[in-house]
Every structure is written in C-alpha cells, then in structure tokens.
Amino acid sequence: MRRDFVKSLLLTSLAIALPLPALAQTAPLNVPRIGLDAGEPLTRSAPPATPFGRAPATSKDSVLDFHGFILMPMNFALLKRDAPTDGQSSTALHTPPLIPEDETRFDRTGVIPTPWVQLNFNYGNSVVAATAVIVAKQATDAAGIFDATKQPGIADAFVSLNLSEKLKTPFIIRVGAFTGRYGAMGEYDAGRYGTPLIARTSTVGITTSVGADLGSGFGLAVEHGIGTSLARPGVGITSEGWNDFGWTGSQTTPGADPDAPKGVGTTLVNHLHGVLGYKSLVQVGLHYLGAWTQDEQVTPPGIQDGKITVLGADARLTLGPGGHLYAGVASVSASHAGTVSGVISLLNARGGPELKSEYLGAKSGGNGGLTIYGAQYDLSLARALYGDYFRGKSPDVRLSVFGMGVKVTSDDPTQDGVSKLKIGAEATYTLTSWFALSGRFDHAASDSSDPKKAFNVFSPRLLFHTDWMSRDQIAVQYSYYQSGDGVVVRTGFPPTPDPQVGPDKHVFSVSGTYWW
Amino acid sequence: MANVLWHPEPFDGRGPDVRVALAGIYHQTVDTDQATYRNAKGFQFGLDVEYRMLPWLSATFRSFGTYRDPSYRPTNDATTNPNGVQTIGDSFSGRYSTFNVTPGLVFRTDWQAPERLEIAYSRFFYSDYLDSNPYLPFDRDVLTVGATLSF
Numbered sequence: 001m002r003r004d005f006v007k008s009l010l011l012t013s014l015a016i017a018l019p020l021p022a023l024a025q026t027a028p029l030n031v032p033r034i035g036l037d038a039g040e041p042l043t044r045s046a047p048p049a050t051p052f053g054r055a056p057a058t059s060k061d062s063v064l065d066f067h068g069f070i071l072m073p074m075n076f077a078l079l080k081r082d083a084p085t086d087g088q089s090s091t092a093l094h095t096p097p098l099i100p101e102d103e104t105r106f107d108r109t110g111v112i113p114t115p116w117v118q119l120n121f122n123y124g125n126s127v128v129a130a131t132a133v134i135v136a137k138q139a140t141d142a143a144g145i146f147d148a149t150k151q152p153g154i155a156d157a158f159v160s161l162n163l164s165e166k167l168k169t170p171f172i173i174r175v176g177a178f179t180g181r182y183g184a185m186g187e188y189d190a191g192r193y194g195t196p197l198i199a200r201t202s203t204v205g206i207t208t209s210v211g212a213d214l215g216s217g218f219g220l221a222v223e224h225g226i227g228t229s230l231a232r233p234g235v236g237i238t239s240e241g242w243n244d245f246g247w248t249g250s251q252t253t254p255g256a257d258p259d260a261p262k263g264v265g266t267t268l269v270n271h272l273h274g275v276l277g278y279k280s281l282v283q284v285g286l287h288y289l290g291a292w293t294q295d296e297q298v299t300p301p302g303i304q305d306g307k308i309t310v311l312g313a314d315a316r317l318t319l320g321p322g323g324h325l326y327a328g329v330a331s332v333s334a335s336h337a338g339t340v341s342g343v344i345s346l347l348n349a350r351g352g353p354e355l356k357s358e359y360l361g362a363k364s365g366g367n368g369g370l371t372i373y374g375a376q377y378d379l380s381l382a383r384a385l386y387g388d389y390f391r392g393k394s395p396d397v398r399l400s401v402f403g404m405g406v407k408v409t410s411d412d413p414t415q416d417g418v419s420k421l422k423i424g425a426e427a428t429y430t431l432t433s434w435f436a437l438s439g440r441f442d443h444a445a446s447d448s449s450d451p452k453k454a455f456n457v458f459s460p461r462l463l464f465h466t467d468w469m470s471r472d473q474i475a476v477q478y479s480y481y482q483s484g485d486g487v488v489v490r491t492g493f494p495p496t497p498d499p500q501v502g503p504d505k506h507v508f509s510v511s512g513t514y515w516w
Numbered sequence: 517m518a519n520v521l522w523h524p525e526p527f528d529g530r531g532p533d534v535r536v537a538l539a540g541i542y543h544q545t546v547d548t549d550q551a552t553y554r555n556a557k558g559f560q561f562g563l564d565v566e567y568r569m570l571p572w573l574s575a576t577f578r579s580f581g582t583y584r585d586p587s588y589r590p591t592n593d594a595t596t597n598p599n600g601v602q603t604i605g606d607s608f609s610g611r612y613s614t615f616n617v618t619p620g621l622v623f624r625t626d627w628q629a630p631e632r633l634e635i636a637y638s639r640f641f642y643s644d645y646l647d648s649n650p651y652l653p654f655d656r657d658v659l660t661v662g663a664t665l666s667f
Binding site for chain 1: 630663664
C-alpha cells in the first residue's frame with residue numbers, strides 16, 4: 001500500500017487535480033516529484049502524514065472534485081503579573097501569545113499551530129481541469145478583530161492541461177495564478193517548519209512540467225515557469241493594514257526605503273528545475289530562480305533595477321523502512337533588491353523589502369546574499385522493524401529530526417556574517433487507534449554568535465484520532481518557551497520589534513485538524 | 517464560414533472553420549444645452565476573427581477601437597470653444613481615439629473543447645489628445661498568456 005502511495009504521488013505531482021486513467025493503467029513511470037503541488041497546503045500535515053488531495057477518480061468525463069484542509073487552533077499564553085493591583089488577577093492571559101513565531105522571521109519554529117482553512121475545487125477530466133483554491137487564516141466568528149488580509153479568498157486559480165497520454169510521457173501545462181514551492185523538507189508536506197527551503201513563487205503565469213522515464217529505474221522531471229503579479233502597489237499608496245503593510249516605500253510612509261522610494265515594481269520571476277530520481281528511492285534536484293524588476297515607474301534615474309537570484313540543490317531519500325531523509329542548500333544573491341516584489345519568497349520573506357528587514361539589514365541597499373541549508377529525517381520505528389508487514393494500523397513510534405540554517409552576507413555591516421540556526425526533534429508514540437503521545441523540542445537562534453538571541457521550546461502534546469490512519473486529529477499541546485534576554489517579540493500594527501515586552505513562557509493550544 | 521460553405525450539409529463544429537464577429541456602435545449628441553457637447557459624435561468597433569485550422573490550434577485576430585470627437589476634458593481654466601462660448605471650468609479638447617490590433621494563438625484539446633489556452637500580443641494606438649502625458653505615456657505593447665475553462 002505504501003509503495004502504491006508513493007508511486008501515485010509521483011504521478012500526482014505532475015498531474016494535480018487531474019485523474020490519470022491512462023497512466024494508472026500502464027506500466028508505472030519512474031518520474032520524480034518536484035516541490036509541492038500547487039494545491040497542497042503550506043501548513044504541515046497532521047500525523048500520520050499522508051498525501052493531500054489524492055488524484056481524483058479517473059474519468060473521461062468532467063467531474064467535480066473537492067478537497068480541503070481545516071486547522072483551527074485555540075492558542076493562549078499564561079503569565080504572572082509582576083504587581084497586580086486590587087481587582088486584578090495575578091495571572092494574565094494573552095491571545096495570540098507573544099512569542100517569536102512571526103511568519104516572516106527566521107526563528108519561527110511553527111510549533112504553535114496557526115489557523116489554516118483551504119478548500120480546493122477541481123473540475124475537469126483526465127486531460128484538462130480548472131482548479132480554484134480558497135484560503136483563510138482566520139475564522140470571522142472567532143476573529144476578535146477582523147483582518148481582511150487573513151481571509152484572502154481565492155488564493156490560487158489555474159487551468160491544468162495534461163498531455164501525458166498524447167505525448168506518452170508526463171507533460172503538464174498550468175496557466176493561471178498559483179504558488180510554486182521548492183525545497184519541501186517533508187515527505188508529503190513542507191516539513192516541520194512549514195517553510196520551503198529553496199524558494200517559493202507566487203505568480204500568475206505559466207508553468208510547464210515534463211517527465212521522462214529514462215529506463216533502468218531512472219526518471220527525470222523538468223519544470224520551467226515564468227510569471228509575474230496581477231498588479232503592484234500604486235506609486236504613492238500608503239502602507240496600511242488593508243494592504244498588509246505592503247512595504248510600498250511610499251513617500252508618505254514613515255521610514256520610506258531610500259533604496260526603493262517608490263516601492264516595489266513590476267517583477268517577473270523565471271525559474272527552472274530538474275530532478276533526477278531512481279525508482280522511488282532517491283531524488284536529486286537542481287533549482288534556478290531569477291526574479292527581477294525593470295519598472296521605470298519605481299526606478300527613476302539613479303535607482304538601479306532590482307534582482308534576486310537563487311541557485312539550489314537538494315536530495316531526497318525515501319528508504320521505506322529506513323525512513324525519509326531530505327537535505328538541501330540554496331545560494332541567494334540580491335542586488336538592489338528593494339524593488340523586487342513578493343512574487344518570490346525566501347524562507348517566508350516576501351521579496352526584497354522583507355529580505356532586507358529580516359536578513360540583509362536596512363543599510364544594505366538590498367545588496368547581499370544568503371546561504372541556506374536544511375535537512376529533515378523522519379523514521380517510523382514500526383516500519384523499520386517490520387517493513388511492509390506494518391500497515392499503519394498498529395502502535396508505532398515516529399521520530400523526526402530537523403534543522404535549518406542561514407549565513408548572511410550583506411552590505412549592511414551589522415548583518416554581514418550573521419549566522420542563524422534552528423534545530424529540533426519530535427517523537428510521536430501512537431499507542432492505540434485513537435490516542436498518541438507526542439513531544440517536540442526546538443532551538444532557534446537568530447544570531448548564533450549571541451546566545452541571548454536564542455530560545456528553546458519544549459512541547460508535549462496529546463493527540464486524538466478516530467482511527468489509525470484517519471484524517472482527523474485533535475491536539476492538546478503545552479509549550480514552554482525558554483528565551484534569552486535578547487529575544488524580542490513583535491507587537492503593534494504593523495508588528496514591530498518591541499524590546500519592552502518579554503516573550504510569553506507558557507503557551508497552551510487546543511486544535512482540531514481534518515483534511516480530505 | 518463553414519456553416520455557409522457546408523450548406524445544405526450541417527456543420528457540427530468538428531472541422532476547419534473561420535469565425536468572424538463584427539460589432540460597432542455609433543453615437544451622436546443631437547441636442548444638449550451644454551455647448552461643448554453639441555455635435556459630439558463617436559463610434560466603437562470590434563472585430564474578432566478566429567481561424568480554427570486544427571483540432572488543437574487556432575489563429576486569432578482581434579481589433580477594438582473607440583473614437584470620439586470632440587472629447588471633453590474638464591479644467592479650471594477659462595476657455596472659449598469653437599462655438600464662441602466662453603466657460604470657466606470647461607475645456608473643449610481634442611479627438612479621443614484609441615484602437616488595438618491583437619494577433620494570437622489558441623491551443624485546446626479538441627475542436628469543441630471547453631478550454632482554451634491563449635497567447636496574444638496587442639499593439640495599442642492612441643491619439644495625441646488621449647496619450648498626452650509625456651512623463652507617463654500609455655503602454656503600447658502588451659503580451660498576454662491566459663487560459664479559460666468553461667463548464
């Protein structure tokens with residue numbers, strides 16, 4: 001069963017939302033997987049990790065297929081008041097917790113679940129299909145304060161054309177708006193950190209994926225894409241909450257970026273990926289992404305056009321009883337990147353402005369580079385001991401070790417040479433069909449040379465399911481944050497570093513997850 | 517065209533064809549108390565030609581245009597129009613004219629497939645009155661890639 005999962009997943013990666021009647025019935029092809037499929041959730045999958053959005057039932061006629069993912073947690077932190085006055089409790093509550101887990105910062109561990117609702121609608125047949133993906137990061141009834149940017153609506157919308165049967169080799173064209181994620185550290189998801197290691201594209205454009213069975217168990221997958229954004233912030237627009245503080249660099253915005261005085265410009269991203277695989281065991285990939293802007297409306301004379309280039313390599317071992325190992329490295333080069341928009345994201349930092357604010361520094365001029373590296377190893381002890389006799393319907397211990405690091409080079413002397421590192425380990429003991437014990441440890445350092453800027457997180461949790469391989473989960477989690485004196489949380493709107501506020505220590509989370 | 521050429525045999529759409537759509541609107545102000553609008557006239561046109569040459573390929577040509585003369589652009593200056601009427605806050609300006617030509621290619625999976633993948637290049641033309649800001653001129657060359665699926 002598991003090998004069938006893997007093989008069909010390989011084919012699914014080249015045929016998202018498309019039934020594969022012909023391919024499923026012919027001899028299986030050894031074509032590896034490139035990145036995450038356009039419709040897969042970015043959030044980590046709840047254990048036991050199973051592929052999301054299995055290929056719809058094969059059909060020559062057009063059918064409607066519906067997949068989704070719901071993760072809706074209650075998170076709150078407890079802390080002691082220093083000097084409660086009359087009428088005040090000695091214990092204070094925070095929701096959301098004040099912890100260093102902002103999405104764009106490197107030291108985000110992702111251990112505290114955040115809301116994610118995704119609905120994938122696919123309509124089509126084995127040749128052509130339309131996909132619309134609706135996403136929400138907030139539920140209105142429980143919002144507390146409505147944030148329109150957390151309910152983006154239709155996140156992706158694209159048409160897929162599968163010419164694999166006609167061309168006798170996997171060949172898919174996608175046209176529309178969708179995201180490409182490269183460097184997925186998990187076997188079926190983006191990994192424990194929920195972050196693509198190499199890069200992420202968020203564009204409207206065209207992507208062509210081609211596969212070839214090279215024989216003797218070898219397969220090759222090549223993907224090329226080019227895209228841009230539907231629009232860009234208008235020159236003069238004020239950076240506000242409704243536009244997600246788009247770092248437009250408007251002259252009316254305090255602290256406007258002198259390197260990009262008119263904000264981000266029209267940005268294109270061109271990317272090429274190649275993955276060579278051997279059966280379902282080994283995959284080695286090379287990745288190139290180039291994002292650039294040449295928009296005279298934001299780069300008047302004297303301001304250089306911006307560019308971000310990424311070269312990456314990764315390897316994946318799917319060893320069956322031996323577990324799953326991923327390792328990757330990427331080299332990022334930024335040149336006057338302040339005008340490069342969020343069509344490209346690096347470690348969740350969108351475009352040049354966030355690359356500067358999170359890594360290169362305000363005085364970098366958008367010039368510098370990152371060396372990114374990461375690895376994740378997942379192992380099922382039951383599978384290691386019993387091999388294919390283990391069907392996932394009996395007790396198991398799943399282990400995972402993971403880590404990610406960045407070395408920064410920058411024209412900003414305060415950031416040049418900074419190394420960032422985060423590592424972690426997780427163990428899950430599934431005792432019965434409905435109950436599992438889990439624990440996770442994380443260590444994150446925004447500057448490896450300064451221990452005060454590091455923190456540890458200890459997270460025991462209880463997991464409840466309806467069955468061994470069910471797609472539902474209720475998790476009760478406690479996380480203890482042990483933070484150095486230099487760890488700063490972000491408060492306010494927009495969130496900005498606030499040294500006056502210490503990070504919360506005790507965080508509780510109760511979440512329900514279901515995917516189909 | 518195939519419907520015409522195949523007559524009296526019915527054409528089921530599963531063969532080469534040339535499809536032509538042509539539309540136009542003419543307008544003229546026949547009566548108004550505002551002198552600047554007197555005799556204002558204009559038209560809009562649209563042409564859509566598709567040569568369905570293969571089950572999976574079509575060549576397309578589209579052209580759309582708008583013409584209005586005279587076209588009114590308000591200002592805060594005092595002006596005198598050709599009818600000798602002096603107004604403040606009105607401007608009697610020039611000819612608003614724009615049209616484009618758009619050749620393209622369409623890819624699909626069959627003659628009557630509900631999906632289309634289109635690549636098109638558009639060249640826009642503007643009158644001087646319309647494209648009058650030399651510091652922020654309109655774009656003239658546009659490339660489009662898109663796909664549709666109707667169901």
